[in-house]
Amino acid sequence: MSELLSKVENFATNLLVNKLDNNYLYHNLRHTQRVVKSSKEMLQSYNLDELDSNAIVLAAWLHDIGYTEGPEDHERKSCEIASAFLREQGCEAPLIDKVCKLIMATQLEHEPQDLLEEIIRDADSSHLAQNSYTETSEMLREELSLLGIADMSPREWRKANIKMFQTKHRFYTDYAKTNWQKGKDDNLKKLIKSLKKENKARKKEELKVRLKNQSPERGIQTMYRVSMRNHLKLSDIADTKANILLSVNAIIISLLLTNLIPKLDNPSNDYLIYPTGIFVLFSIASMVMSVLATRPNVTSGEFDRKDVENKKVNLLFFGNFHKMKLQDYEWAMQELIKDQNYVYNTLTKDLYFLGVVLDKKYKLLRWTYSVFMVGIILSTIAFFVALKFYGPERIIELPT
Structure with missing residues (x-):
């Protein structure tokens, strides 16, 4: 199995380095490596069998390779590319099906059905709790702008992130809640503090302009x-x-x-x-x-x-x-x-x-x-x- 993992790593790395559009500043090899690292970190805290553990690691490596064919429905494209490659490597159907299921579980609107899906989902969003969240988030904003998906100002992006933190995202596994939730909360506080500071400066500038215009x-x-x-x-x-x-x-x-x-x-x-x-x-x-x-x-x-x-x-x-x-x-x-x-x-x-x-x-x-x-x-x-x-x-x- 270690040989298969090595081949999958090389396969995913080759696709993301050589075939991925340079406009993908966030969904690139660095993001994939971060998800793999977070998956392995959580697996050490759970007593899963070898098949499930390997399926999670394989899914972590392959979950974003569909971006090489465009951002639309990239989970399904990732699943198709991954299935074809795993079949070439002689993998059995149960493992391929499990990997595809985990890849599809990374969709934002999907609600995890079991522990494996919870692990891959938490690993995929682990950057929300990291100290580098601000830089990572800015890369995602730039990526969406370059791809023509969304063009938001830093202030609009900050407000959207605060809303996402508060209403749309949560960690599912006990490990993530125990070890990552505090980092996520700290990043949320930074976002709110930054937005308040910006709003205060903006109001001050507006007041200054208004008084300047009103003053004779x-x-x-x-x-x-x-x-x-x-x-x-x-x-x-x-x-x-x-x-x-x-x-x-x-x-x-x-x-x-x-x-x-x-x-x-x-x-x-x-x-x-x-x-x-x-x-x-x-x-x-x-x-x-x-x-x-x-x-x-x-x-x-x-x-x-x-x-x-x-x-x-x-x-x-x-x-x-x-x-x-x-x-x-x-x-x-x-x-x-x-x-x-x-x-x-x-x-x-x-x-x-x-x-x-x-x-x-x-x-x-x-x-x-x-x-x-x-x-x-x-x-x-x-x-x-x-x-x-x-x-x-x-x-x-x-x-x-």
């Missing part, structure tokens, strides 16, 4: 941030426009000084004095207004404790504190951040005074562009009038 703080901060950015961007645009106009007028005046004004010494060019004067006057006015639009205001740069206590000073604007000592400013900022309303009031004042400055800048810019435009138009008209009525040709025609 984020919206208020975003409003101030966006408003401040828009104000600063508009200020940069105003400064850029003023600089462009300042540069253009500077170029115009430079060209006039180098090309046109030196020619006014000639009496024949007297007709150009007024157009040139108009042009220069409006260009200088545009430059002055451009400078006024970009010129910074000078502030005192100081405040006292009463200003902070009465919440009258804007500590976010450098012009209000640049002359203060560092320790005084640090104290003032500490007072500011203690009071949320003071913070928002300060931000509001900052936005307001930025708006006031922007209003002044854009009004000056509007007048500056208007002056520049009027100056260009008037000086151009003046040049044409001077050329038409007071140009060199008109001077030659005058009587001597």
Whole structure:
């Protein structure tokens, strides 16, 4: 019989190693070896005859070889493959029938009818009591997903396992109840504890998200941030426009000084004095207004404790504190951040005074562009009038 057991072991090992799909992460040779080891462990506690003992070991080796032909009805396929092989080895019908009966007893919905079936069933589920249960269970979840049988998240899988532990599985033999039940109960406690911990973390995260969405703080901060950015961007645009106009007028005046004004010494060019004067006057006015639009205001740069206590000073604007000592400013900022309303009031004042400055800048810019435009138009008209009525040709025609 030992020779037969050796042949069956080699036969099952060969099938599970060479013909089994790699997606079987759980129902593989490792699982079969675990069932065989658990069967032999229980057999040492029961006084069974040689035929029954050998039948259990043979069934343990052969109960999952049907997976080599697919997961559907694998117990029946295992029985057929096992029967054919055992007949080739010259086994008698009673032994073959007993092995097939034990293989079919590993079906989850089957209720064991005798001690032999109870032993094979408990051996098949012995991993539920082992320390490696978590890793083994995860392999089964991955296997079911890879085979397209079931795709469950870790949380769903954990809940399904808890339900299985509590309602669908039990050990049948006295040996398993005595030696494995405690390990199973410990694994169940770990599952429940892990699920509770996950639920607690999940609820905490949901509460955090809900409070975050409900709280106006984020919206208020975003409003101030966006408003401040828009104000600063508009200020940069105003400064850029003023600089462009300042540069253009500077170029115009430079060209006039180098090309046109030196020619006014000639009496024949007297007709150009007024157009040139108009042009220069409006260009200088545009430059002055451009400078006024970009010129910074000078502030005192100081405040006292009463200003902070009465919440009258804007500590976010450098012009209000640049002359203060560092320790005084640090104290003032500490007072500011203690009071949320003071913070928002300060931000509001900052936005307001930025708006006031922007209003002044854009009004000056509007007048500056208007002056520049009027100056260009008037000086151009003046040049044409001077050329038409007071140009060199008109001077030659005058009587001597």
